[in-house]
Amino acid sequence: MSQHYTQFSSFSEAFIGFAQKARLNGFHSGIQCTKDTFESALFGLWPDKALFEYALTSLFCHEAEERVAFKKMYNQFWKQKGTVIQDKRTNKNQTSVKTNKVSTAVMLGKGNSDANEEEGEEAKTTTGANTKETLKRTDFAYLTKNQSDALDELSEKLVKEMSQRLKRRRKKANKGQIDIANSIRLNIQNGGNIIKLSRKNKKKDKYRLMVILDVSGSMDKYSFYLLKFLWSLRSNFKEVEVFTFSTSLLRITDYISDKNMAGALAMVSRHAKHWSSGTKIGKCLTDFNDNYSKRYLNGKTITIVLSDGLDTGKPEILDAAMKHIKMRSKKLIWLNPLKGMQGYEPIQVGMQAALPSLNHFGSAHNFSSLLELENILLDA
Amino acid sequence: MVDNPRELIPIIDNLGYVVEEELATVLYLMMKLEKPLLLEGNPGVGKTKIAHILSEYLGYELIRLQCYEGLDVNNAIYEWNYQKQLLAIKISESSNKSDREKEEMIFGEEYLLKRPLLRAITNNKRMILLIDEIDRADEEFEAFLLELLSDFQISVPELGTISAKQKPIVVLTSNRTRELSDALKRRCLYHWVDYPSAEKELKIIKKHIPNIESQLANKIADFVEKVRTLKLDKTPGIAETIDWAKGIAALDNDDAAMYNSLSCLLKSNHDIQAVKNEFFTSD
Numbered sequence: 001m002s003q004h005y006t007q008f009s010s011f012s013e014a015f016i017g018f019a020q021k022a023r024l025n026g027f028h029s030g031i032q033c034t035k036d037t038f039e040s041a042l043f044g045l046w047p048d049k050a051l052f053e054y055a056l057t058s059l060f061c062h063e064a065e066e067r068v069a070f071k072k073m074y075n076q077f078w079k080q081k082g083t084v085i086q087d088k089r090t091n092k093n094q095t096s097v098k099t100n101k102v103s104t105a106v107m108l109g110k111g112n113s114d115a116n117e118e119e120g121e122e123a124k125t126t127t128g129a130n131t132k133e134t135l136k137r138t139d140f141a142y143l144t145k146n147q148s149d150a151l152d153e154l155s156e157k158l159v160k161e162m163s164q165r166l167k168r169r170r171k172k173a174n175k176g177q178i179d180i181a182n183s184i185r186l187n188i189q190n191g192g193n194i195i196k197l198s199r200k201n202k203k204k205d206k207y208r209l210m211v212i213l214d215v216s217g218s219m220d221k222y223s224f225y226l227l228k229f230l231w232s233l234r235s236n237f238k239e240v241e242v243f244t245f246s247t248s249l250l251r252i253t254d255y256i257s258d259k260n261m262a263g264a265l266a267m268v269s270r271h272a273k274h275w276s277s278g279t280k281i282g283k284c285l286t287d288f289n290d291n292y293s294k295r296y297l298n299g300k301t302i303t304i305v306l307s308d309g310l311d312t313g314k315p316e317i318l319d320a321a322m323k324h325i326k327m328r329s330k331k332l333i334w335l336n337p338l339k340g341m342q343g344y345e346p347i348q349v350g351m352q353a354a355l356p357s358l359n360h361f362g363s364a365h366n367f368s369s370l371l372e373l374e375n376i377l378l379d380a
Numbered sequence: 381m382v383d384n385p386r387e388l389i390p391i392i393d394n395l396g397y398v399v400e401e402e403l404a405t406v407l408y409l410m411m412k413l414e415k416p417l418l419l420e421g422n423p424g425v426g427k428t429k430i431a432h433i434l435s436e437y438l439g440y441e442l443i444r445l446q447c448y449e450g451l452d453v454n455n456a457i458y459e460w461n462y463q464k465q466l467l468a469i470k471i472s473e474s475s476n477k478s479d480r481e482k483e484e485m486i487f488g489e490e491y492l493l494k495r496p497l498l499r500a501i502t503n504n505k506r507m508i509l510l511i512d513e514i515d516r517a518d519e520e521f522e523a524f525l526l527e528l529l530s531d532f533q534i535s536v537p538e539l540g541t542i543s544a545k546q547k548p549i550v551v552l553t554s555n556r557t558r559e560l561s562d563a564l565k566r567r568c569l570y571h572w573v574d575y576p577s578a579e580k581e582l583k584i585i586k587k588h589i590p591n592i593e594s595q596l597a598n599k600i601a602d603f604v605e606k607v608r609t610l611k612l613d614k615t616p617g618i619a620e621t622i623d624w625a626k627g628i629a630a631l632d633n634d635d636a637a638m639y640n641s642l643s644c645l646l647k648s649n650h651d652i653q654a655v656k657n658e659f660f661t662s663d
Contacts, residue, residue: 028562036413043412044384045405051385054405062565064420064572181460184469184486188479192469241559290611295556 136368141221163236208239214307216246216279222337245284246274282317297328311350322357333360340365397433406571416550421573424617427553431510444510445496447517459493487538501544509548529567578605612651
């Protein structure tokens with residue numbers, strides 16, 4: 001049930017209630033924001049609800065896309081008459097947990113069946129030196145429930161290690177320009193004659209990762225694990241943007257930014273209505289180009305498409321979309337889970353259309369193949 | 381200073397900028413709360429102009445920092461006057477000053493070159509500080525701005541913290557070529573500047589070209605609104621519309637003039653061809 005300002009005993013309480021509601025709805029509103037709400041009201045914008053709405057929009061929204069959701073929330077709270085006050089925090093948490101449990105099963109392509117059914121199932125694994133290696137090399141499609149849980153833990157650790165290695169290697173790069181101020185300071189005792197040179201640290205050339213994940217029905221066995229990997233990646237690399245697609249496109253970067261993996265997956269499941277549907281890669285990538293490429297792609301972006309390439313659209317559309325992405329990115333990479341299968345050849349129409357634009361075509365069927373990303377990032 | 385955002389609308393209108401109630405409220409609030417304002421929107425929608433209009437309205441000097449990739453503290457906040465420092469060291473060679481005293485001397489305020497951000501907070505008069513196209517600067521530079529945006533102060537390692545004598549009115553603009561940090565956004569009021577509706581664009585055209593025929597102005601505003609629905613390399617902004625209207629008015633005010641002056645509105649051959657194919661192909 002939605003809260004309404006008339007349910008509060010005073011306007012002060014209502015302002016605080018609104019700020020809390022905004023926070024629960026995912027708007028980044030701190031104490032300062034609540035304080036500014038009060039001040040806006042004091043400056044004569046309250047009780048003019050139109051002006052007050054404009055003021056609060058500028059305080060609570062940090063992106064153009066947030067304005068629609070904010071307007072809806074504002075109208076619910078300040079304009080329409082509500083009914084019963086409920087503890088939304090408790091409800092939300094309960095819903096999140098429930099959604100997550102179901103969503104995990106749906107993401108794995110198992111409908112609403114109990115996820116534990118998989119426990120005890122015989123896994124098809126490749127041989128490895130130890131459990132860790134076995135896990136890394138097991139095809140996602142054949143992971144048991146226990147292995148899946150173990151991989152979650154391992155994945156966080158390995159991605160963190162990868163991130164640290166990459167940071168260390170970048171730090172070891174050569175030193176940069178001369179630091180004049182510090183050089184003068186160093187040489188005061190030499191009467192200003194510059195004998196010792198001080199150098200600034202070389203500016204790190206930061207890259208940005210753009211990952212576009214296929215969550216269509218044919219990717220069911222992989223997309224859930226790939227999403228978990230992307231969550232780990234996002235936790236360790238600030239500059240990662242993630243989109244999902246099947247028949248439509250969705251930006252999920254904010255959802256998977258949750259520090260808790262279960263929370264992040266629950267958020268994605270709430271918003272990704274297109275999970276497990278058909279595949280229109282060309283259409284979705286064109287949509288990406290039209291609406292997001294100017295904003296997210298530049299000479300420092302490495303774009304990674306995670307998909308099996310089983311497109312049902314016209315190959316010309318995919319070809320044109322891929323060319324556009326290639327033109328705007330530093331590197332364009334396609335990771336295909338099917339490439340891990342013995343005897344796989346990229347002969348599907350979709351893959352044939354995409355291949356000419358790719359800088360790298362790799363597999364993404366197990367964790368080990370995903371960790372290859374480190375070499376790609378190092379090359380960049 | 382006005383007591384209600386709606387009072388701002390005619391004032392800003394008289395200064396040559398068509399403003400709606402929402403933006404007027406945000407401007408009113410920014411002045412009252414003394415918070416920086418972040419304006420996001422596509423290029424050419426009039427974000428930068430808002431800072432100029434504020435400067436004109438309030439009578440404060442405008443200081444502009446144009447951001448670019450690689451912009452650093454030395455270009456935006458302060459730099460030491462190295463030549464002067466070296467001369468001072470030479471002159472003090474024969475003095476009895478210790479190295480420490482010499483260092484203190486040459487890293488004093490006298491040897492500091494103030495760049496736009498430092499100038500904006502050390503000026504005795506209140507200023508409008510325009511940080512233009514912040515999305516072009518590196519993420520690291522955003523971190524330098526945080527202290528200024530929240531506390532209106534800047535820390536210089538050798539001198540300590542310099543607080544604003546008069547809090548500047550800060551306007552940041554972004555074309556949204558990259559995501560800005562949450563920390564920066566949190567410190568600002570946010571307003572999205574969209575392309576104007578045909579109705580608003582009509583008012584803008586008439587404001588800039590008072591002698592234009594109403595029918596032509598209407599036609600231009602409607603046409604540009606349709607053009608913006610096409611997939612173009614560069615969607616025309618307000619400045620382009622005004623240029624185009626001026627171009628047509630200077631020609632014969634007919635369809636041929638519209639066709640021939642499309643290069644005032646569109647900035648690539650691909651876009652011109654796309655618009656010609658969509659709107660000018662003969663039956």
